[in-house]
Amino acid sequence: MEPGSQAEPGLCARCVAARRILTPRSVFWLCARSREEPRFERYPRLPVRACPGFEPLADGAVPPAQPPGPEPGSPR
Numbered sequence: 001m002e003p004g005s006q007a008e009p010g011l012c013a014r015c016v017a018a019r020r021i022l023t024p025r026s027v028f029w030l031c032a033r034s035r036e037e038p039r040f041e042r043y044p045r046l047p048v049r050a051c052p053g054f055e056p057l058a059d060g061a062v063p064p065a066q067p068p069g070p071e072p073g074s075p076r
Helices: none
Strands: 018-022 027-031
Antiparallel strands (some): 018 027
16 A cells, blocks of 8 residues: 555445544544444444444445544534
8 A cells, every 4th residue: 555545444434334534634434333332443443354333335325424523412
């Protein structure tokens, strides 16, 4: 992989609980399951090859992208 390129996210790229966090310098993958279930890492180490919370997206769907900042519903 070339410097500055993004890591392959593995299962996160196809999971309903995944959120891509876009920053000017990088992309992070947030696990939305981590909000309510502490066994899931907020930002898992990539690539994720196995996950008990994996739930596939509908065919052709892409995980939503979010700009960095407070998560919805979090206190400011």
